[in-house]
Amino acid sequence: MLTEAEIKTFIDGAIHYFAVSARQPVAVGSPYLITDGTPTVHEYTGVIAISGRRNGAVCFTAPRSMLMVLLMRMNETDTSETNMKDLIGEVANTISGNARRDFGKEFVISVPTVMETEGGKFRPPVTARPFIIPLNWRSHSAKLIVCLE
Amino acid sequence: MNAVRPLKLMIVDDSNIIRRRIERSQQIERLSVVGSAANGREAIDLFDRTDPDVVTMDLTMPEMDGIECVEHLVAKKPQVLILVVSALADKATAVEAIRKGANGFLCKPFTDRQLNDALAELLQDV
């Protein structure tokens, strides 16, 4: 089970990422749980598998339109699909990696796996109740899915 | 102090976006990018071919991770300057990287300015 401080770490990570990389703040929606079934995801999902002291996954899922704008904000002119996937993996990686500041070295993070999840559902690899942190950036919505046991 | 000696920069990161970003954003005049690699193994090949003076190094990468790669590069060329650019924000990792021979640590996400400051600090004694 996650504590408030632990989830706060991920929320802060997301806020920090957008403030620094996109130079535009992200608004965090009220977090919620997935009590039954699987979380709904956007077109692309970057998954970081977590092992070591915790087990599970940290995912960042976002629609194509948002990734496109995000790339442009980062002065990246190449908005190809490859780069969008690259970006979503990098966001997931950065937020998870930053979490080690609080969780320590034993919070082992994998290299990102990027999935095309258009209209689909994402099944987290563990049985823990996933926490969903909605992120609203400009007119777009994305989600951070934290699923740790 | 030889302030004008040009230096060769190699970028190592598994993210293409980050590689391009560093290439685009770095504004240190003496540095010229000689190439970029997407993992530790590629980095070592590229290092042998281009003999860079300065390297930016991601840590979490497939094939060979950054820490291992730092170790290899320092063994090949002890005077190489390595700036670790990673999202891993814990101190033990930073200690480990520096112990293996890295010279600086920049945490992702970073602004262009932070990148340039970190590079400048890295080069201040050269």
Place this chain on the structure above:
Amino acid sequence: MKSSFNWSRAQRSPTLFGAALLVFALSVLWPGFRLAGRLDDTTAALRLVSEQRRQAEVVAGALVSVRDRLESFGYVDEPLGEVRNGVAELDGLLRTLSADTSNAGTFSTSPGRAIQGAEALRADVGVLEQSWADYRKALVPISAFQGVPYADSEAAGVQLNEAGRVLAQEARKAIVAARKQGPLLAAALGKVSTALEAESTRLSSYLRLLMLAALVGAVTLGVGLVYFLIARRRQAALLADAQRQTNDILQTVKEGLLLLDGKGRIGATHSGSMLRLFKRESIAGISFEDLLKPIVPAKTLQTAMRFVEVLWSERTKENLVKSINPLQEVEVSFDTGAGQETRWLEFDFHRVKSQGKLVNLLVSVNDVTPRVRLARELAESREKAQSQVDTLLGVLHVNPQQLRSFLSDSDAAMKMVNAMLREPAREESAFRRKLDSIFRQIHSIKGEAAALGLGTVESRAHEFEDALKEARERPSLSGGDFLPLVVKLDDLFTHLGSIGDLVSRLAQLNYGPGGGSEETEEAGAPAAAARATIAAAAAPPPTPIRADDPISQTLSQLIEHVARDRGKRARLVAEGLGEVPAAYRRAVKDIAVQAVRNALVHGIEAPDFRERSGKQAIGSIKVGFRSEGPNGFRLVIEDDGAGISLRKIREAAVNRGILTSEDAARLESKQLLSLLFRSGFSTQEVTDEDAGRGVGMNVIAELVKELNGRVGVSTGEGRYTRFTIVLPSVAASALATEDVA
């Protein structure tokens, strides 16, 4: 801490002094010695010259004597001897003066060196030599004369012989020459003598100057020496002072301080608290690794040593090093003999440089155990709250059928809360609406949990409400403020899930699987609740139940619990609660729970007060439900308590700034009573778990509104309070709550 004392200056002073002494010796004493030698040479030369100055005259006199004696046939050997002596003396003089004596020993006197050393003197001596050479030619035949100048014959008597005649002739010639050369020679000698005197004077004045310089130099050196000695003493005093201060500081500072040298050894200088922190007799001389080894796990030790290694590497920059210190909170354990003692230490490292070179690491150590303990205790108490023992005890006392219904209702309520959280919201107002809706759900869970005596659930719900209240009081709301709520919701889910598991395990323990269930499960209810039913069918009811339907059971238990806690007595008079249609069951229960709780807390008086007022000690709370056909249903909750004080409502409204005192005075009782249904309004001053959040009434109003019903209140001060709720017929009602679940 930087090494501020300038060692280099202190070390340089004696070296400087020695060098000054050497320079002084070389630049003053050696030339002085040389000068004195030359002066000595010059004086000797002068003496020689002076001695020979009259030699020309003596020789001239002797020549005349020779001539005269020859004429008178006198004894000539004596004047001849004088001439010879004169020649020899002057020869000797000139030999001495023009001798090249540069090889002569430093410590021997050498007049020739005085001449050779001065150009002018050499010229003068040249003139002298020339003059003497000329003179000497005339003298040589005389000085060389040997034998007797006379011949003694009978015939002639004493006469000059041949040699005598030559001698006489030569003597006359020499006298002529002497008349001419003598003064010249004397003049040359005089000149040399004068020059030597001048040289001598010059040398002695040089020597005087040199001696004066030496005096000045010696005085300067003396002053320097004195200054240096004083400075040294002062430095020593300062150093001793600094040392003493350092020791004082080291003994008194709370934090442990130690110095590590390049080999990782701990220096003799360390603070007294260091020994206390590490529970050692002495730490000087041992290595940092030895210090840590017995008290930290191998992994921590490895990280620590790696970090220290990085600190010593000078190519790692200070800022970087500071930012990566991994030893900011290290758990250490000491074997005290009577067991392990765990403490937490904070290490801080500073590099100490001297003349740009890293010489030491200053390590400060702080005991942060109290800070860490506090944090751990908070976490532990949290975990304790989750412990199953309390839960188990609570669960054992609850009627299983009620528990089943509670678990299923709570599950629905929590899912509702989650659905509310999930609803997209970007504006402040949307966030605020969420808070209000969530509050009602949690409040109803809390109410029911309290009724069932499930303390662990109740306390969680109460904490949840506190968090909600805190969020509500924030000047601005954003998604992040909901974080504590989600975490609490997660906790509540987990907790209720574990209650479900517990119940099912208990059921299996007692009766094995396959126990019958008397009611069909609602769709979406958790399996745990189904298992609870199993227990319900089999376990004997642990508390007396006065009515058959679950709502009555819940209410009478609520009354029992709350009355006991508040020292009140009351009974439930239930009517028609078994006939509540399924669609309204949950709503009616929630409304009744809130109203009954309010009645008990605000309405029913303490038993002795009631007796004094002529009432029965045991209060009565009536809850009636009846169908009114097409007009729907009517739910009435009435107590025979103190009623609602309009004065208190006025005061509360004014105090909370809802009304001005004038408005409050003007309002009629009906309008005043409607204030009770406002969100956040309460007449109770102290907030507790049972009532007084001003929520109960508001919850009733909101629930009724959601069901498209109406609510009314009437009261007689000191006599009764009656809530009348009218609900539409089931078909006409939009059952919002069921939709969401």
